[in-house]
Amino acid sequence: MKPRKPSPKKPRYNEGEVLSPWRESLHSIIFGAETRPAKIFDLVLIISIVCSVLSVMLGSVSTLHERFAQWFFYSEWFFTLLFTVEYALRLISVRRPWLYCRSFFGIVDFLSIIPTYLNFLFPGIKYMLIVRVLRLLRVFRILKLSEYLSEAQILMQALSQSCHKILVFLYTVCTLVIVFGSLMYVVEGSEAGFTSIPKSVYWAIVTLTTVGYGDIAPQTPLGQIIASTIMIMGYGIIAVPTGIYSAELLKVGKMEEINNQACPDCGETGHDYDASFCKYCGHPLDSD
Incomplete structure (x- = not known):
């Protein structure tokens, strides 16, 4: 009897699963950094994050809060609703939203909106919205500062090993x-x-x-x-x-150049420059 050939392993992603054209376009705008719409989206996002963080910080000053309490209230809800819509669009524009939810930026995005809603149950927790400043870490990908991402990975790897x-x-x-x-x-x-x-x-x-x-x-x-x-x-x-x-x-050895492209399946970035597949979910990085 001939030895039975081992059955090929199933890929870690669904090969037949593709995004609809409008979701592909949405993904290129939200997670991309090459096209003009993507750059405009990233610029508006960074400005919104900075303004929301400043609003939370200034709102904690008692003299300013007494004079502009209503303005701070509307500002808080405006940015929260804006980031809620953005978070929902990010989930829509990836193939497997749960993978994005578990990623670092997915968790940060969620934590940047949930304190406002929890403020009804736990007054004062709204000041934890300051975590939105972590979203500015996206500026490294947006501005294509790949060498800084490489240095950051070297630091994190050294910290992990020590x-x-x-x-x-x-x-x-x-x-x-x-x-x-x-x-x-x-x-x-x-x-x-x-x-x-x-x-x-x-x-x-x-x-x-x-x-x-x-x-x-x-x-x-x-x-x-x-x-x-x-x-x-x-x-x-x-x-x-x-x-x-x-x-x-x-x-720690010298890290390879980092690819700024976001995975269309889970939305993760930080892949090797010559990588063809996502190192987190295994999905091809090239567009389908």
């Missing part, structure tokens, strides 16, 4: 501040302001990080010796995470 070492370092720091905080609680006591171990640990954190608010200070000679030791250790500890991160940066 994550475990930094976590070990933070665990060591947490152990030190607990030990020193407890020691200062025993040495100084409540008379010097060290009323509990948690408050003493807070003092140890402030001292080790060389911030030194001065709200609590040791009074006894032994306590001052311990504080001096913590301060000196703080200067040495500051350089540790920097050294770990710098070492990982040296290990």
Whole structure:
């Protein structure tokens, strides 16, 4: 008997699925950056984001809010409805909206509109609309700053590779501040302001990080010796995470040029320059 040939794996995308012409045009405008309509859309989007963020920031100033409360109210709802329509159009213009919803920009787009609606249930949460400033990260794709995207990916890769070492370092720091905080609680006591171990640990954190608010200070000679030791250790500890991160940066190879084209299936960007398929969903990057 001849050995049975393995059945070919199903592609990660639906080969027969195509966007209608108007959805293809919508996709090229919203996710593209080459055509004139796409550039106009991106420019209007950036201006809207900047204006909405400024509105949220200025609305938190009490004197301005008292004078222009109605203006801020209408401004908030105008930009929220505008971004809601834009978010809906983005979902319509991709083949698999759920993939876009789970992407970084999909989550940011959702978080930029939901606080206004939740403000009815949780007053004050509307100021979380400041997250809209993250949407300005699209300016790197819009202005074709591919080299900056490459540098950003190098930084993120180095941070990811050094994550475990930094976590070990933070665990060591947490152990030190607990030990020193407890020691200062025993040495100084409540008379010097060290009323509990948690408050003493807070003092140890402030001292080790060389911030030194001065709200609590040791009074006894032994306590001052311990504080001096913590301060000196703080200067040495500051350089540790920097050294770990710098070492990982040296290990990261040079990133290839980034392709600004958005995937028509999930809307993700940041593919390799010579990539033919999306590295997130596997769909061809070329238009059908």
